[in-house]
Amino acid sequence: MGRRLAAVDAQTYWMSAKIPSDQFLLYSFAGPVADVESALARIRDRARGCAELRLRVRDGNPLTYPQWVPADVTPNQFVMHAAGSSWADCLAIVAGLLSSDQLDPRIMAWRIHIFPAVENVPGAGLGTVAVVQVAHALGDGVRSSALAAWLFGRREIVSNVPASERFPGLRLPWRGYAAARAHRGLVQDTSAGSIPPQADSRPALRSNARPEGLRSIRTVIMRRSKMPGPTVTIGALAAASEALAAHLREFGDDPSLLGAEVPMARTGERRAHNHFGNVGVGLYPDLPFHERAARIAEDLEQRRRRAAHPAMVASGRASAAVPASLLRYGVKKFDMTRRSPTVTGNTVVSSVNRGPADLLFGTSPVVLTAGFPGLSPMMGVTHGVHGIGDTIAVSVHAAESTIGDIDSYAERLAAALTAQHA
Known part of the structure; x- marks a missing residue:
């Protein structure tokens, strides 16, 4: 029996045909693996033991939502790359995959790329790199990280997402009315000052220019105790502010109003594979580092408070009841060529704590993890902040048209991250 995709997951699936959105979760393990086939067999067995990793999409009726249906784990979900590459070579290959090799969730919703015997892996020297590619419809950053951790031996079971309600369109009139009434309350609360404004x-x-030319990724590796700021996320945002502002000034841009788009987990029970929303925060590049970090923290807290308002919950419930045909029509009409003079953020900064360093590939322990938020027609530079154990990877994914020399930018970012401990 199939399980209907939630509206947000279906929209994510349909939009992926226009804007690539697969996630690439990179994990590096210390040392080469003596018996790769045995290690892969164990991963395959663990995948078969997790219902959420045995799903694919069935989408055959244009008037209804797609369904999640059970499927077996297949050999083509394990891709072996040539041995003997360097860390830089590995990142270059992953950068190419990000834009050119997307999954069709009707065939498979995830797969693993294995890079054996990679040289110059940070923290390992010679190591093994495994990149878990996940269709975004299957999970947001938090859920995809949990699924990947299960594959690499973590014992925490990833629970099923509850089945979507049947015939949700019948509830749309009432939910639309409830959402409108709740929105009036939000407007009143905002005017009264009890809820932060939008x-x-x-x-x-320039960072919002259409991505063209070579696409590249770079990583800056930090110890958690050396990250600046009150939290890892805020420290990374404050450092990215400094580096990106300086870089953009060299191109003649005025970054005084620089801002970032930050994925934030939604409150309440998870009812979809994607349980987050993007919020905009200021980056305040003209302030000293600690003042900047404090303002960023304040912005994030304001976004959390506004997102927790009942109007946001009511709006989400109304959106979940939109008929499939109407949602398909909206996605079909999305114009990727349209430009806007204003944006939610000038870069994306996505931050996920991937837990303790308890993952294994064969007998090799994990040494770092990284991620690379995708580019879009209005976003040419993104940042990933991913931690496992005591190791933090702050990553950059950018197109040549927007960042120019990515190595120069990565050096600026590393300097901004380490300056507070100099």
Whole structure:
């Protein structure tokens, strides 16, 4: 029996045909693996033991939502790359996969790329790199990280997402009315000052140019105790502010109103594979580091408070009841060529704590993990902040048209991250 995709997951699936959105979760393990086939067999067995990793999409009726249906784990979900590459070579291959080799969830919703015997792996020297590619419809950053951790031996079971309600369209009139009434309350609360106002839009900058030319990724590896700021996320945002502002000034941009788009987990029970929303925060590049970090923290807290308002919950419930045909029509009409002078953020900063360093590939322990948020027609530079154990990877994914020399930018970012401990 199939399980209907939630509206947000179906929209994510349909939009992936226009804008690539697969997630690439990179894990590096210390040392080469003596018996790769045995290690892969164990991963395959663990995948078969998790119902959420045995799903694919069935989408045959244009008037209804797609369904999650059970499927077996197949050999083509394990891709072996040539041995003997360097860390830089590995990142270059992953950068190419990010834009050119997307999954069709009707065939498979995830797969693993294995890079054996990679040289110059940070923290390992010679190591093994495994990149878990996940269709975004299957999970957001938090859920995909949990699924990957299960594959590599973590004992925490990833629970099933509850089945979507049947015939949700019948509830749309009432839910639409409830959402409108709740929105009036939000407007009143905002006017009274008890709820923060909606985040301001930002002028589009070069970092929002359409991605063209070579796409590259870089990583800056930090110890958790050396990360600046009150939290890892805020420290990374404050450092990215400094580095990106300086880089954009060299291109003639004015980054004084620089801002970031930050994925934030939604409150309440998870009812979809994707349980998050993007919020805009200021980056305040003209302030000293610690003042900047404090303002960023304040912005994030304001976004959390506004997202927790009952109007946001009511709006989400109304959106979940939109008929499939109407949602398909909206996705079909999305125009990727349209440009906007204003944006939610001038870069994306996605931050996920992937837990303790308890993962294994064969007998090799994990030494770091990284992720690379995708680019889009209005976003040419993104940042990933991913931690496992005491190791944090701050990553950059950018197109040549927006960042120019990515190595120069990565050096700026590393300097901004380490300056507070100099």
